Structures are given as structure tokens and as C-alpha cells.
Amino acid sequence: MNIIVCIxxxxxxxxxxxxPVTGTLIRDGVAAKMNPxxxxxxxxxLQLIKKNGGTLNVVSMGPNSALEVLREAIYMGADGGVLxxxxxxxxxxxLATSYTLCSGIRAIGDYDLIITGKQTTDGDTAQVxxxxxxxLGIPHIANVRKAEVKGGxxxxxxxxxxxIYTADIAMPCLICADSGINTPRLPSxxxxxxxGKAEDxxxxxxxxDIEDQDENHYGLKGSPTKVEKIFEPDKKVERxxxxxxxxxxxxxDVLKAHKFV
Amino acid sequence: xxxKTDSEDILYLKSxxxxxxxxxxxxxxxxxxxxxxGGIEKxxxxxxxxxxxxxxxxxxxxxxxxxxxxxxxxxxxxxxGAAVALEGGIMICTKxxxxxxxxxxxxxxxxxxxxxxxxxxxxxxxxxxYFYPPDPGEKSAxxxxxxxxxxxxxxxxxxxxxxxxxxxLRVVLPDGSxxxxxxxxxxxxxxxxxKDLIIGSEGTLCxxxxxxxxxxxKPAFSVSMLLPFLxxxxxxxxxxxxxxxxxxxxxxxxxxxxxxxxxxxxLGKKFPDTNYEAYIxxxxxxxxxxxxxxEYTKVAQLCIDMGAIDGYFIDTDxxxxxxxxxxxxxxxxxxxxxxxxxxxxxxxxKNRVADFIKYSHEVAKQVGLRIPSFGHAGDGNxxxxxxxxxxxxxxxxxxxxxxxxxxxxRAREYGGMVSGEHGIGYAKKxxxxxxxxxxxxxxxxxxxxxxxxxxxxxxxxxx
Numbered sequence: 217m218n219i220i221v222c223i224x225x226x227x228x229x230x231x232x233x234x235x236p237v238t239g240t241l242i243r244d245g246v247a248a249k250m251n252p253x254x255x256x257x258x259x260x261x262l263q264l265i266k267k268n269g270g271t272l273n274v275v276s277m278g279p280n281s282a283l284e285v286l287r288e289a290i291y292m293g294a295d296g297g298v299l300x301x302x303x304x305x306x307x308x309x310x311l312a313t314s315y316t317l318c319s320g321i322r323a324i325g326d327y328d329l330i331i332t333g334k335q336t337t338d339g340d341t342a343q344v345x346x347x348x349x350x351x352l353g354i355p356h357i358a359n360v361r362k363a364e365v366k367g368g369x370x371x372x373x374x375x376x377x378x379x380i381y382t383a384d385i386a387m388p389c390l391i392c393a394d395s396g397i398n399t400p401r402l403p404s405x406x407x408x409x410x411x412g413k414a415e416d417x418x419x420x421x422x423x424x425d426i427e428d429q430d431e432n433h434y435g436l437k438g439s440p441t442k443v444e445k446i447f448e449p450d451k452k453v454e455r456x457x458x459x460x461x462x463x464x465x466x467x468x469d470v471l472k473a474h475k476f477v
Numbered sequence: 478x479x480x481k482t483d484s485e486d487i488l489y490l491k492s493x494x495x496x497x498x499x500x501x502x503x504x505x506x507x508x509x510x511x512x513x514x515g516g517i518e519k520x521x522x523x524x525x526x527x528x529x530x531x532x533x534x535x536x537x538x539x540x541x542x543x544x545x546x547x548x549x550x551x552x553x554x555x556x557x558g559a560a561v562a563l564e565g566g567i568m569i570c571t572k573x574x575x576x577x578x579x580x581x582x583x584x585x586x587x588x589x590x591x592x593x594x595x596x597x598x599x600x601x602x603x604x605x606x607y608f609y610p611p612d613p614g615e616k617s618a619x620x621x622x623x624x625x626x627x628x629x630x631x632x633x634x635x636x637x638x639x640x641x642x643x644x645x646l647r648v649v650l651p652d653g654s655x656x657x658x659x660x661x662x663x664x665x666x667x668x669x670x671x672k673d674l675i676i677g678s679e680g681t682l683c684x685x686x687x688x689x690x691x692x693x694x695k696p697a698f699s700v701s702m703l704l705p706f707l708x709x710x711x712x713x714x715x716x717x718x719x720x721x722x723x724x725x726x727x728x729x730x731x732x733x734x735x736x737x738x739x740x741x742x743x744l745g746k747k748f749p750d751t752n753y754e755a756y757i758x759x760x761x762x763x764x765x766x767x768x769x770x771x772e773y774t775k776v777a778q779l780c781i782d783m784g785a786i787d788g789y790f791i792d793t794d795x796x797x798x799x800x801x802x803x804x805x806x807x808x809x810x811x812x813x814x815x816x817x818x819x820x821x822x823x824x825x826x827k828n829r830v831a832d833f834i835k836y837s838h839e840v841a842k843q844v845g846l847r848i849p850s851f852g853h854a855g856d857g858n859x860x861x862x863x864x865x866x867x868x869x870x871x872x873x874x875x876x877x878x879x880x881x882x883x884x885x886x887r888a889r890e891y892g893g894m895v896s897g898e899h900g901i902g903y904a905k906k907x908x909x910x911x912x913x914x915x916x917x918x919x920x921x922x923x924x925x926x927x928x929x930x931x932x933x934x935x936x937x938x939x940x
Contacts, residue, residue: 291790399799402749402750402796405774405787406781408790
């Protein structure tokens with residue numbers, strides 16, 4: 217079977233600063249990593265390949281730096297990767313992102329199954345997977361906890377609210393892996409030494425390679441969502457030592473000054 | 478004979494400690510009767526949750542005058558019975574003294590009360606881009622406890638142990654007097670180093686009420702690597718070669734599959750790889766990724782030449798969590814896998830680690846006990862556990878005695894020591910005696926007598 221797993225490069229820490237002028241995340245100079253939810257999707261895919269045979273490719277949309285996560289996926293066991301990258305794709309919201317991924321995946325060719333993670337740690341919308349399936353016109357299931365190939369269909373165990381369901385889904389299809397369903401394997405040193413930069417295993421797809429050439433469907437132009445403002449929640453913790461005598465009234469004064477009482 | 482606390486003593490203690498923070502007799506929870514060793518239980522007569530040095534000084538002055546035994550206690554996570562009130566009397570718990578008093582960025586020190594938890598201290602300094610390197614597995618231990626046992630942990634290979642990070646102490650002596658020992662200075666050749674005597678003294682010389690600790694700038698990058706091997710022997714045989722490679726490593730831990738499986742069962746979480754019999758876990762840190770990459774490439778290649786199946790990268794928070802959480806839970810996991818266990822925390826010269834582990838397997842067979850182990854292969858400190866697994870009490874006692882005798886004798890033969898980081902407490906006294914001999918024990922007893930002429934502080938421990 218041919219599996220495609222969608223992955224994204226996200227900031228390596230949750231302490232990300234926001235540009236006070238543009239209101240966007242400052243990604244420069246911040247360590248990046250693969251979205252942790254995508255690692256679970258990749259692990260699910262690698263387990264399916266181990267059982268059923270076939271190939272697994274990862275797909276990511278992003279700038280050139282995202283090649284790093286494609287390589288990481290290859291070191292974990294993926295056969296190859298595709299980076300969908302073009303300046304025209306920048307500033308995309310959920311709709312434009314899922315449409316761009318759809319266009320990129322169409323350019324790649326045949327697949328039996330697409331797996332996405334539950335959500336990303338930077339966008340947190342948890343909608344790209346389902347929208348991608350809609351654009352591709354294939355069936356999909358979200359919150360999948362287990363998946364197994366049985367008699368030519370994919371049997372999925374998935375969770376909606378407090379209920380666990382089991383359903384068969386015809387392939388080709390898309391599933392969004394739930395969170396916490398497995399412990400993803402670690403990238404291999406041996407594979408890193410063997411594949412190095414993995415140039416022969418990674419393909420880059422740009423705007424020129426995709427069928428729909430209407431620029432209004434991509435990037436900022438293709439995004440109906442307009443973000444008014446992004447701000448960091450205030451999480452400053454201050455510690456103040458109060459010593460000496462008359463501690464109660466001193467404490468009261470501090471609390472009053474900060475309007476806690 | 479010590480004075481038994483009576484109603485007059487309790488009345489006095491209640492006059493200096495507000496109600497709610499002083500508990501007497503049946504008010505005291507059974508939790509305070511034992512530490513994490515198991516097998517030894519004794520409740521204190523009075524439990525005081527102190528909030529200040531002054532309170533401790535007043536309690537000690539009174540106890541000294543009346544000759545009432547006193548035991549200081551932090552989180553009670555020790556493994557040798559050191560925090561158990563063998564003679565009853567007063568227990569002073571320092572857990573409420575949990576304030577971080579000062580971060581001195583010019584001197585690179587942090588000053589804390591003794592009840593600050595290791596995990597809180599580490600989080601506090603790391604948020605500010607500093608680093609407190611001692612890293613014992615038990616993160617809910619207090620700093621006072623860490624100093625009292627000279628706790629080591631996983632980063633000792635590169636950074637040393639708690640002793641290397643204590644600059645100054647404030648302590649209350651058995652007679653209630655307060656002393657400031659050491660300070661923020663880096664160098665100190667001013668007479669006998671009392672600070673270093675107090676570190677590791679397990680609450681037998683004085684009670685620590687404040688500690689000034691050295692901190693470092695936080696390394697910018699840290700990467701761990703998990704290396705699977707087909708057998709535990711192959712894994713530990715690689716360790717001396719890793720050390721000989723001159724690579725700059727922060728941690729070299731070894732773990733066997735059965736211990737990992739116990740941790741999986743205990744945590745309800747899967748470890749990233751359980752396909753092989755044994756694993757070596759390495760950590761590299763530094764200020765550039767290039768530097769780290771150079772180091773891990775050299776070591777990983779060496780390990781593969783020595784029989785490692787591969788090297789798996791642990792380079793993100795999630796991956797670190799999935800591996801180090803399991804590593805941190807090994808002790809609890811082994812504990813949960815049996816009805817009772819006892820432990821051996823020997824430290825041997827680094828080049829004898831492999832031999833000692835192999836010997837522990839022989840002892841397990843010879844004595845007929847399950848003896849899982851894990852440990853700090855990079856510094857020679859091993860944690861070896863004897864599991865009761867439902868056997869009869871008498872048989873268990875005989876078997877543990879036999880196993881301990883064999884293990885400690887072999888450690889002595891290798892030039893090792895009884896305890897690497899857990900201390901002597903009550904449980905390992907006989908082995909310390911055998912190890913260091915009468916002359917050294919007499920020296921230790923002399924020191925104890927100078928500090929505590931009435932022997933009221935933590936009696937029955939260490940010597």
C-alpha cells in the first residue's frame with residue numbers, strides 16, 4: 217500500500233515571541249521540530265507498512281527549512297518526502313493550506329491512504345486534515361486510535377466525544393490520528409549516516425508544478441480568514457519576599473496595591 | 478537513654494510552634510514512620526513542620542537541654558532509613574521552608590531554604606537560563622535532603638555531584654546555636670572545611686536551614702541518544718570504551734529490558750523501543766549543535782563497532798519526556814513489581830562496572846533472588862535491587878543478607894564504596910563499618926561527638 221503522511225515543522229518550544237508590529241509569530245532563530253502530533257501519525261503509518269508492506273512518503277508545506285522534518289521522517293523510517301514550497305503559498309489559513317496540500321498531493325500521484333496528525337502545536341485548528349480530504353473528494357475519519365487493513369478496506373477505531381466507534385472505510389481515504397495513540401519511534405543514527413541530506417529521496421513541488429494556476433486560491437490571497445491580532449497571554453510570575461515584623465499588614469498592602477483585595 | 482517526651486515538653490513546644498504545625502502522637506500520619514526503604518517503621522512522638530531557622534533553633538535548644546532525640550526530614554524519599562525517628566522524639570520537617578530566597582546573577586549562586594524541591598529549583602533556574610546540574614532521579618526530594626546525602630544523579634559524569642554545587646550553608650547545631658558556614662566565595666582555604674563534613678552527613682551533625690548553591694549558565698543544546706544492544710554484557714562492555722573515547726558526555730546510563738518493561742507497566746506508557754535486551758542512554762550538551770553532532774557521531778559509531786544495533790536520537794521535549802520519564806520511574810517501577818525490595822547503591826571504579834553487573838547476575842542465580850538493576854554506568858554508581866517476590870520472611874532475610882554480603886565484598890575487592898549517592902542511614906551501617914574499618918569509624922565518631930556531644934541528632938544513623 218502507498219501511504220502519505222502529512223507533517224509540519226513547528227517551533228521547538230512553546231515560548232514563542234510575537235512580533236508586536238505585525239502580530240505574527242517570530243520564527244527566525246527559534247529552534248524548530250516536527251509537530252509532535254504528526255510523529256504519532258507517522259508511527260501509525262510505519263506500523264501499517266510493516267504489517268502490510270508498501271511505501272510511505274511524507275509531505276510538508278513550508279519554507280526550505282522544513283526539509284529538516286522531511287529528513288527526520290526519513291531517519292525514522294519513511295521512504296521519501298515531498299516539500300510543497302513557494303512564496304505564493306505563504307500566509308495561508310486553514311482553507312488555503314488544505315487546498316495547497318491537495319494540489320501538491322495530486323501532483324505526487326497515487327496513494328491508498330493519507331494520514332495526518334490531530335492538529336499542530338502552532339495553529340491548533342485541527343481542521344486541515346478533514347478539509348484536505350474534502351478537497352481531494354475522498355472519505356475520511358478523524359480521531360482515529362487504531363487502523364488495520366482488513367479485506368481491502370481500512371478498519372478504524374475512532375473516538376467521538378465519549379464513545380469509541382469502529383468503522384470500515386474504503387481506500388483511498390484520509391484519517392486523522394488521535395493524540396496519545398502510540399509512542400513514536402526515534403530517528404535512527406544509522407539511517408542518518410546512510411541517507412545524509414537525503415536529496416535523492418526528497419522532491420520539491422512549487423507553484424509551477426501544480427495544476428490549478430489561479431494564484432487567488434493560494435497563500436494570503438486564498439485565505440478568507442483575516443487574523444486581527446495575535447498576542448501572548450500574560451504569564452509573568454513575580455516572587456516577592458516579605459520579611460521583618462508586621463507581616464500581615466505588609467502582605468495586605470502588597471495585595472491591595474496589585475488589586476487582589 | 479533519651480528522655481521520653483512528656484506533657485510538659487509538649488506544652489513547651491506548643492508555646493513556640495503554633496497549633497496546626499505541631500502534631501503529637503496519633504495526630505501524626507504513618508507516612509512519617511518510614512522512608513522509601515520499607516521494612517523499618519517508627520513514628521516520632523512529636524512532628525513539627527518548621528517555617529523558620531529561629532523555630533528550629535528554639536526546638537533544638539530545648540531538645541538539647543532535655544536530651545530529646547531529633548530527626549530532620551525533607552520529603553522522606555531516602556532509601557536507607559535515614560529519615561526515620563528510630564528513637565522516637567521530635568521530628569522537624571522542613572518541607573514548608575520552601576522559598577527560593579535569592580538569585581545572585583553576579584556570583585552565579587542561588588540561595589534556598591532546605592525544603593525547596595529539586596524539581597522546583599531546576600525549573601526556577603532553567604526559566605532564567607541557568608542550570609543546576611545535580612540531577613538525581615527523585616525530583617520530589619528536597620535540597621536539604623540532597624545535601625544531606627550528597628545526592629549524585631545522572632549528570633555526574635560531566636558535572637559532578639551535589640557537593641560540587643554547595644557554596645555555603647546556614648545550619649542549626651544540636652545545642653540550638655546558628656552557624657553560617659562557607660559563603661558565595663569560589664575558593665576557600667580557610668581551615669577545615671566544615672561545609673564538606675556536613676554535606677552527606679545525613680542530618681547527624683546539624684540541621685541545614687539555608688543553602689547557597691552554585692549554578693551555571695544553561696547549555697544551549699542537549700541531545701540524548703538511546704543505543705540498543707543484544708545483551709546487557711555487550712552494552713556495559715561498551716561503556717569503558719565510550720569513556721576512553723574522550724567524548725564530552727553529560728550522562729551514561731545503562732538499562733535492561735526487564736526494567737524498561739516494569740517502567741512501562743508502572744507509567745502505563747510505552748517506551749520508544751523495546752526490541753532489544755539492553756540499552757545505553759547517553760546525553761551530550763553544549764553551546765552549538767555542530768559541536769554536539771561531532772561528539773555523538775564519534776560515540777555512536779564507536780558503539781556500533783562495539784555491537785550496538787543503532788543509535789536513536791532523543792532531541793525534542795516529547796522524545797526526552799518519553800525516555801527520561803521512564804528512566805526517572807525505574808525505582809518506583811521495580812518497587813511496584815514486587816511486594817518488598819531492598820537496594821544496593823554501590824559505586825565502583827568506572828572500569829569495573831561491567832564486571833560488577835555480571836557478578837550481580839551470578840549472585841542472583843546463586844542466591845535465588847530476582848535482582849534487576851540499572852545505573853549510572855558513566856560514574857560507576859549502580860542501583861541493584863533485591864526483590865522479595867512473595868517469598869517467606871525468614872527466607873527473604875537470609876537471602877538478602879547473603880546477597881548483600883557477596884555484593885559488598887566484591888565491591889570492596891574492586892576498590893568501590895558502599896554508597897554512591899543514597900547514603901548509609903540505618904540500613905547500610907554494618908557494610909560501612911566493614912568497608913572503612915574501625916579507625917575511620919572512630920574518626921567519624923569523634924567528629925560526631927564534637928558537633929553533637931549528647932548524640933541527640935538523628936541517633937543510630939551512619940556510624
